[in-house]
Amino acid sequence: MSIRYTSDSKRRKIVKEYELTVLIHPDLEADLETPLTKVRDIIKNAGGTIVREDNWGKKKLAYAINREDFAVYVYMDLELPADAPLKISNTYNITDEVLRYLLVKVDVKARAALAEQAKRAADRSSDEDTTEEN
Secondary structure, eight states, X not given: OOEEEEXXXXXXXXXXXXXXXXXXXXXXXXXXXXXXXXXXXXXXXXXXXXXXXXXXXXXXXXXXXXXXXEEEEEEEEEEEETTHHHHHHHHHHTOTTEEEEEEEEOOHHHHHHHHHHHHXXXXXXXXXXXXXXX
């Protein structure tokens, strides 16, 4: 389990890894920085930190949400204290810019297995490259 402790001036907090995918209203695509700043501020106000952010762009939804067929997908890796997911969920539920969101705790074992699998695949491809050269 990947748990990190942060030290506050008064007490230590347990910080866990989370993945957040946010679907932002498609009309806000032209000025995407404004709703993203709001999303980031909600995370920071809850005591979290953003480790990585990836904008997947505008995509068609499988079904209409609030009469919208498209949304801008943004993926983030986060580190949050134990009480932050509830605060973030409550805030995103009433935020107009966010159509939907998915906040899940990272499965550390699965992530390590994927990294190991990618490493093996890279090793195999480099071994094949050296045998082809000979």
